[in-house]
Amino acid sequence: MSVVLKEVTDAAEIEALVPHVYRIFQMVSRGAALGWAVPPGPDEVRELLTGVVEGAVTGEAALLIAYASGGDVPPPAGLDPLTTRLADGSTVAGLGYWRRYSRQTHRPHADLERVAVAEAHQGRGIGRALTEGLVASARKAGIEVLTLDARGDNERALALYRTLGFNEYGRLVDFVAVGHLRYDKVFYAIDLRRPWPRL
Ligand SMILES: CC(C)(COP(=O)(O)OP(=O)(O)OC[C@H]1O[C@@H](n2cnc3c(N)ncnc32)[C@H](O)[C@@H]1OP(=O)(O)O)[C@@H](O)C(=O)NCCC(=O)NCCS
Numbered sequence: 092m093s094v095v096l097k098e099v100t101d102a103a104e105i106e107a108l109v110p111h112v113y114r115i116f117q118m119v120s121r122g123a124a125l126g127w128a129v130p131p132g133p134d135e136v137r138e139l140l141t142g143v144v145e146g147a148v149t150g151e152a153a154l155l156i157a158y159a160s161g162g163d164v165p166p167p168a169g170l171d172p173l174t175t176r177l178a179d180g181s182t183v184a185g186l187g188y189w190r191r192y193s194r195q196t197h198r199p200h201a202d203l204e205r206v207a208v209a210e211a212h213q214g215r216g217i218g219r220a221l222t223e224g225l226v227a228s229a230r231k232a233g234i235e236v237l238t239l240d241a242r243g244d245n246e247r248a249l250a251l252y253r254t255l256g257f258n259e260y261g262r263l264v265d266f267v268a269v270g271h272l273r274y275d276k277v278f279y280a281i282d283l284r285r286p287w288p289r290l
Pocket residue numbers: 118123124125205206207208209212213214215216217218219220240241242245246247248250251254
């Protein structure tokens with residue numbers, strides 16, 4: 092399997108992405124911590140992607156898509172293998188984006204949101220590649236501090252972010268409500284004004 096990362100800057104590409112991203116976000120119904128209690132519908136996905144890609148044109152945001160091809164990976168159970176593939180035979184294996192803060196006094200900074208890798212593709216380095224790519228694109232765009240927040244039980248994601256140089260700067264105990272369950276909300280940040288920590 093080969094994986095290619097691509098930054099989406101053309102709004103014309105959104106429509107083809109919507110069903111794929113919609114399917115990836117269905118992982119919310121299986122417990123994935125992406126900030127939704129129930130997965131977003133196609134219209135909400137379209138609106139989300141449109142907002143981010145519009146921002147990409149003006150340096151407000153960046154949307155990174157991981158395309159996988161040469162797949163030995165079956166589609167998630169219950170999905171039609173044909174409709175999970177794009178016209179070129181590749182599949183959307185994952186995505187993530189960052190967005191600049193809208194508050195005037197926070198304008199140099201951005202928030203990394205919704206890094207998600209389709210379950211069938213997890214554990215193969217795609218999440219790491221996507222996050223590294225998003226950090227690199229934020230740095231290139233002149234973002235000073237890149238923040239993110241994650242659910243406290245999402246150790247897999249938190250471990251990944253720590254290895255990329257993110258540090259915890261705060262925690263709200265029992266803040267995230269999923270039904271009657273409560274989880275910590277953990278705040279991480281990386282200061283991009285400093286040299287890349289992994290070099
Ligand atoms: C978190 C997520 C994006 C990681 O993507 P991935 O492609 O599976 O991760 P990678 O294969 O790149 O692994 C990255 C790191 O994750 C951790 N990790 C991966 N698989 C793991 C596992 N089975 N158990 C524990 N940690 C694991 C490791 O720290 C790994 O580091 P390594 O490269 O040194 O081994 C993915 O699991 C996902 O989409 N999760 C659901 C949505 C979500 O929680 N998003 C984050 C919201 S804050």
